[in-house]
Amino acid sequence: MSVFIDEQTRLVVQGITGRDGSFHTRQMIGYGTKVVAGVTPGKGGQTFDGVVPVFDTVADAVRETRANTSVIYVPAAVAASAIFEAADAGIPLIVCITEGIPVLDVTRVLPFLHERGARLIGPNCPGLISPTKSKVGIIPGNICRPGRIGVVSRSGTLTYEIVHQLSTHGLGQSTCIGIGGDPLIGTNFIHCLSAFQADAETDAVVMIGEIGGTDEQQAAEFVQTGMTKPVVGFIAGQTAPPGRRMGHAGAIISGSSGTAAEKMAAFARTGISVMKRPADVVPLLEERL
Amino acid sequence: MNLHEYQARDILRRHGVPVPPGEVAETPDQARAIAQRLGGGGRVVVKAQVHAGGRGKAGGVKLANDPAEAGEVAKGILGMSIKGLTVRRVLVAPAAEIASESYVGIIVDRASQRPVVMVSAAGGIDVEEVAAKTPERIHRLAVDPRYGLLAHQALGLALKLYREMPKARAAADIMQRLYTAFYAVGASLMEINPLVTTPDGVAALDAKIVIDDNELDRHPEIAALRDPSDEAPSEVQARQAGLTFIKLEGSVGCCVNGAGLAMATMDLVKYYGGEPANFLDIGGSSNPQKVVDALRIITADPSVRSILFNIFGGITRCDDVANGIVQATRQFPLTVPLVIRLTGTNEALAVQILTQAGFSALTDMDEAVKQAVAKAKVGGA
Numbered sequence: 001m002s003v004f005i006d007e008q009t010r011l012v013v014q015g016i017t018g019r020d021g022s023f024h025t026r027q028m029i030g031y032g033t034k035v036v037a038g039v040t041p042g043k044g045g046q047t048f049d050g051v052v053p054v055f056d057t058v059a060d061a062v063r064e065t066r067a068n069t070s071v072i073y074v075p076a077a078v079a080a081s082a083i084f085e086a087a088d089a090g091i092p093l094i095v096c097i098t099e100g101i102p103v104l105d106v107t108r109v110l111p112f113l114h115e116r117g118a119r120l121i122g123p124n125c126p127g128l129i130s131p132t133k134s135k136v137g138i139i140p141g142n143i144c145r146p147g148r149i150g151v152v153s154r155s156g157t158l159t160y161e162i163v164h165q166l167s168t169h170g171l172g173q174s175t176c177i178g179i180g181g182d183p184l185i186g187t188n189f190i191h192c193l194s195a196f197q198a199d200a201e202t203d204a205v206v207m208i209g210e211i212g213g214t215d216e217q218q219a220a221e222f223v224q225t226g227m228t229k230p231v232v233g234f235i236a237g238q239t240a241p242p243g244r245r246m247g248h249a250g251a252i253i254s255g256s257s258g259t260a261a262e263k264m265a266a267f268a269r270t271g272i273s274v275m276k277r278p279a280d281v282v283p284l285l286e287e288r289l
Numbered sequence: 290m291n292l293h294e295y296q297a298r299d300i301l302r303r304h305g306v307p308v309p310p311g312e313v314a315e316t317p318d319q320a321r322a323i324a325q326r327l328g329g330g331g332r333v334v335v336k337a338q339v340h341a342g343g344r345g346k347a348g349g350v351k352l353a354n355d356p357a358e359a360g361e362v363a364k365g366i367l368g369m370s371i372k373g374l375t376v377r378r379v380l381v382a383p384a385a386e387i388a389s390e391s392y393v394g395i396i397v398d399r400a401s402q403r404p405v406v407m408v409s410a411a412g413g414i415d416v417e418e419v420a421a422k423t424p425e426r427i428h429r430l431a432v433d434p435r436y437g438l439l440a441h442q443a444l445g446l447a448l449k450l451y452r453e454m455p456k457a458r459a460a461a462d463i464m465q466r467l468y469t470a471f472y473a474v475g476a477s478l479m480e481i482n483p484l485v486t487t488p489d490g491v492a493a494l495d496a497k498i499v500i501d502d503n504e505l506d507r508h509p510e511i512a513a514l515r516d517p518s519d520e521a522p523s524e525v526q527a528r529q530a531g532l533t534f535i536k537l538e539g540s541v542g543c544c545v546n547g548a549g550l551a552m553a554t555m556d557l558v559k560y561y562g563g564e565p566a567n568f569l570d571i572g573g574s575s576n577p578q579k580v581v582d583a584l585r586i587i588t589a590d591p592s593v594r595s596i597l598f599n600i601f602g603g604i605t606r607c608d609d610v611a612n613g614i615v616q617a618t619r620q621f622p623l624t625v626p627l628v629i630r631l632t633g634t635n636e637a638l639a640v641q642i643l644t645q646a647g648f649s650a651l652t653d654m655d656e657a658v659k660q661a662v663a664k665a666k667v668g669g670a
């Protein structure tokens with residue numbers, strides 16, 4: 001097992017002929033992901049790299065290829081529209097890599113997904129990878145190793161840093177999930193923690209949060225009441241000034257809430273081992289396993 | 290992006306919210322003329338237009354009894370500094386006869402993932418302070434974005450502010466218009482504070498609007514309202530170069546790919562006893578030019594004593610970054626030590642490029658941060 005994606009994942013790439021979409025489609029195919037279709041309106045009937053059929057609509061792609069997961073690389077202005085389309089075509093798992101989607105677009109997208117029972121990962125996320133089984137998104141496959149640690153993070157490259165530390169110390173991963181750095185996201189820490197708790201092939205979880213919002217505090221409560229597996233946590237932004245958006249739209253301390261100190265205290269209070277720096281991940285996990 | 294009060298008032302007025310008269314002045318003469326024209330020779334209020342809270346406490350909001358005094362008051366406020374920002378404009382408005390002050394605001398709430406309308410009969414205040422100390426005085430309603438703020442919902446909130454039905458109806462109408470404006474301009478926050486009752490009815494006396502930066506591409510008319518004089522020049526330069534840069538007070542300049550790793554790098558600088566000089570994210574698919582621009586911005590800060598590169602190559606190619614470093618140092622020689630850590634995509638090629646140019650590179654983040662902190666201390670001594 002693994003979480004959300006595995007060998008059964010049949011992927012449709014929305015925006016497959018674009019600059020980012022085509023580059024990462026090749027990377028995903030190279031990794032072994034079953035990329036069964038691509039969508040670019042107006043390019044239906046073509047074939048991407050001679051192997052992936054391209055369709056005009058997601059509905060066509062689903063009908064012809066039984067795609068069950070979508071990944072989105074389209075520009076921000078049309079990303080919400082791409083999510084609506086995937087959900088309407090009955091795709092149950094939609095991964096939106098696109099950065100810069102207006103938050104108000106996301107307020108409209110989320111109830112639509114909820115009504116259809118679809119799960120969105122992201123937006124503004126690196127996607128997810130179940131090492132050796134499937135990769136959906138942009139996480140570099142070469143830094144991951146198969147194993148029994150679940151990783152969930154709001155960040156991209158910081159996740160790579162921590163996964164790299166795990167892999168070089170022999171701690172492989174069941175699934176690594178980047179949930180995205182925006183203030184409104186489809187899948188939060190609790191959804192991922194609960195999936196890892198239920199996954200027979202995950203022994204422990206690394207949770208990488210950052211300043212802004214209260215998702216980490218709520219996740220900490222969940223760890224205390226809903227999890228038996230050990231969790232190790234990190235919060236980025238201990239030195240971030242209040243009121244400034246630190247790159248990610250969601251990474252902003254409002255007034256005195258959403259600080260790293262507040263989140264790290266919530267972790268400590270609920271039995272999550274708190275990393276002071278990325279290199280702490282391995283010793284803390286070894287203590288808990 | 291923050292809008293000024295006068296810009297926010299214009300937007301609300303365009304959406305049919307009653308806003309008392311008022312115009313913006315850049316000189317004392319203009320302030321005097323506006324006071325004469327709008328105030329009919331009577332009392333006016335002169336308000337500094339800067340992106341800072343607590344303008345009143347800082348002396349940026351003053352009453353004037355007549356147009357001549359309005360000119361004098363404007364002269365005092367224009368050019369003054371509030372929280373480090375220079376006042377370049379003042380709003381001049383007739384002093385309203387205010388019977389009551391309330392608060393109405395809309396934010397996008399992360400927990401409910403919906404726009405939330407907040408009202409309080411305790412207006413004219415710092416709403417965060419009220420929310421922290423007396424949360425029962427703030428009434429909140431999460432709005433379903435599929436249907437918008439419905440009439441009965443708005444009236445229900447308005448009745449928390451006013452007992453008299455005509456006032457409540459007027460306030461409910463204002464809330465629905467505010468909600469419409471919120472989506473129309475792509476706001477992440479809108480506040481009317483205070484919402485006042487005067488002999489003329491219910492009106493928005495002061496307004497604050499924050500626009501979601503991701504909306505600016507499709508709202509060029511809103512993007513044009515940006516006031517660059519309220520940003521640090523280095524931040525303007527970075528934005529134009531497509532970099533995310535925030536100036537801080539320390540001495541270790543940081544250049545990182547990815548926002549999370551950039552924050553973690555700043556934190557590690559502090560962990561090893563240094564202070565970061567900035568947050569800088571060169572973004573995902575970086576090209577050498579971005580690195581050149583980044584170095585130009587970092588080196589322009591005289592408090593920088595060492596520069597730390599921390600690159601975890603994924604989409605970002607380490608050789609792109611290495612080429613950028615080499616190009617930059619040919620264009621402008623560095624006067625402070627450089628510590629480079631890079632690992633990931635095309636790492637070996639990057640090391641080769643750097644070594645040929647006389648630089649060395651590390652692969653471990655902790656080691657690189659320690660060295661950058663140590664070099665900043667030597668350089669600063």
